[in-house]
Amino acid sequence: MNVNRLNSIEELLNQQAEFFSHKIDSLAFAICMDKIDPLAKFQDKFHIPTVSDVLEGVGIDKNALKNNTESDDTAIYFNGNSLGLQSKLSEEYLNSEMEKWAKWGSIGYFKSRSQNDLMWSRSEDHLKEGCADLIGAKKDDVACLNSVTVNLHLLFISFYRPTKERFMILMEDKAFPSDFYAVESQIRLKGYDPKHTLICLKPREGEHCLRNDDIIENIKNLGNKIALVFLSSVHYYTGALLDMETITTAGKIMGCYVGWNLTHGIGNVKMNINDWNVDFAIWSSYKYLNGGPGCIAGMYVNEKYKHNDFPKLLGWFGHKYETRFIMNNVFDPEPSPDIYKISNSPALYVSLLRASLKIFQEATMDKIVEKSYLLTGYLYYLLKTSSFYKKYFEIITPEDPSKRGNQLSILFNSFLDVKMIYKELTNNGVVCDIREPNVIRIAPAPLYNTFRQVYRFCFILSNILVKTQK
Numbered sequence: 001m002n003v004n005r006l007n008s009i010e011e012l013l014n015q016q017a018e019f020f021s022h023k024i025d026s027l028a029f030a031i032c033m034d035k036i037d038p039l040a041k042f043q044d045k046f047h048i049p050t051v052s053d054v055l056e057g058v059g060i061d062k063n064a065l066k067n068n069t070e071s072d073d074t075a076i077y078f079n080g081n082s083l084g085l086q087s088k089l090s091e092e093y094l095n096s097e098m099e100k101w102a103k104w105g106s107i108g109y110f111k112s113r114s115q116n117d118l119m120w121s122r123s124e125d126h127l128k129e130g131c132a133d134l135i136g137a138k139k140d141d142v143a144c145l146n147s148v149t150v151n152l153h154l155l156f157i158s159f160y161r162p163t164k165e166r167f168m169i170l171m172e173d174k175a176f177p178s179d180f181y182a183v184e185s186q187i188r189l190k191g192y193d194p195k196h197t198l199i200c201l202k203p204r205e206g207e208h209c210l211r212n213d214d215i216i217e218n219i220k221n222l223g224n225k226i227a228l229v230f231l232s233s234v235h236y237y238t239g240a241l242l243d244m245e246t247i248t249t250a251g252k253i254m255g256c257y258v259g260w261n262l263t264h265g266i267g268n269v270k271m272n273i274n275d276w277n278v279d280f281a282i283w284s285s286y287k288y289l290n291g292g293p294g295c296i297a298g299m300y301v302n303e304k305y306k307h308n309d310f311p312k313l314l315g316w317f318g319h320k321y322e323t324r325f326i327m328n329n330v331f332d333p334e335p336s337p338d339i340y341k342i343s344n345s346p347a348l349y350v351s352l353l354r355a356s357l358k359i360f361q362e363a364t365m366d367k368i369v370e371k372s373y374l375l376t377g378y379l380y381y382l383l384k385t386s387s388f389y390k391k392y393f394e395i396i397t398p399e400d401p402s403k404r405g406n407q408l409s410i411l412f413n414s415f416l417d418v419k420m421i422y423k424e425l426t427n428n429g430v431v432c433d434i435r436e437p438n439v440i441r442i443a444p445a446p447l448y449n450t451f452r453q454v455y456r457f458c459f460i461l462s463n464i465l466v467k468t469q470k
């Protein structure tokens with residue numbers, strides 16, 4: 001299937017429906033779509049929870065429930081935007097590292113025992129290429145280390161150097177809380193007051209997503225005073241994808257540094273941050289990348305800053321590998337973002353992410369994005385044509401697939417009890433999340449979710465809303 005016209009997903013789905021001779025809103029159609037899905041074979045590479053697993057997790061006695069869902073069915077796990085599922089390969093790689101630790105102890109720092117484990121002293125080197133491919137960067141401009149917020153702090157220490165003339169930071173209103181706290185604290189650390197320093201752009205009255213044009217307008221107007229533009233590629237709450245290239249260019253023209261949080265973009269949308277001249281970026285690996293809870297995060301620093309003398313916090317793993325273990329206390333920096341590595345590598349997390357990146361490499365972002373357009377496009381279509389659309393809920397994520405990733409954020413009318421809807425979804429084996437005050441985020445992941453699950457989700461939601469009506 002060739003998805004080249006981004007705006008015609010609905011047309012494409014309709015063509016397929018005609019070809020299959022099934023109505024687009026029928027279970028038979030969803031089953032046919034799964035049959036021709038080139039990524040279908042990847043489902044088996046993951047541990048997919050069952051409905052019973054989910055009920056056990058939330059502490060519900062399945063016998064007390066009266067619903068149509070068989071508890072042996074696989075759950076509908078639409079929460080990969082929060083924590084991706086576990087791959088079988090990551091379990092295998094982790095076990096190999098555990099085994100090496102058990103058998104070899106410290107010998108494992110400088111040797112690997114099989115193909116499934118890495119020498120711990122520089123294991124994260126093996127992650128660079130896979131991460132770089134996902135974001136459109138060069139391998140040497142990428143490092144894997146720490147967690148997202150820590151990386152934000154480390155890079156703000158280098159890139160946020162306010163002066164009397166240029167001291168502002170531009171970010172989005174409702175940025176992810178950790179980003180907001182970190183940025184505020186960085187401003188205070190430099191002796192400024194966030195009240196006069198931090199610009200948080202709000203969507204227009206009555207709208208939910210920031211417009212690219214409004215961001216660019218603000219950069220043009222305030223650019224001379226802005227030290228740093230820091231935004232999210234895909235917004236965690238609305239699921240909207242910004243025009244990263246145009247915004248970066250606008251910021252660079254005005255002489256600002258431009259950094260991106262790619263946490264909801266990596267493994268979800270295609271990016272070319274090297275060509276776009278981005279200054280720096282950070283991301284996590286436990287959401288769309290399926291690295292596992294708390295898994296090692298990443299950063300990108302544009303190669304033009306390779307030999308920069310910006311302020312930094314240093315540690316022994318930022319010392320060049322070749323001479324690191326001579327330990328003569330003369331710091332010889334890694335000529336890459338590896339200089340930001342402070343402590344030794346979390347080799348067990350590295351093994352998890354390594355497995356995950358291998359799966360992404362095999363699947364390719366082209367195929368992932370192509371399926372994402374169709375799968376989330378199908379979800380959008382079914383929701384939009386539901387009799388409850390606009391009456392009980394709306395979708396605040398843009399419909400145009402080039403302006404979002406795979407997540408749709410459903411905003412329920414305030415007269416509905418969203419917590420009850422969420423609870424009912426869970427009772428039926430749907431794993432998703434609720435964001436205050438009344439948004440439920442649904443993120444079908446192309447690697448392990450199916451059209452049939454999208455269909456079932458809409459069917460379950462519809463039944464819940466019918467009940468609500470009574």
Ligand SMILES: *Cc1c(COP(=O)(O)O)cnc(C)c1O
Nearest residue numbers: 147148149176178236261263284
């Ligand atoms: C998930 C997420 C984080 C969390 O970062 P950690 O420091 O790794 O816990 C930060 N920012 C954004 C935008 C996120 O989506």
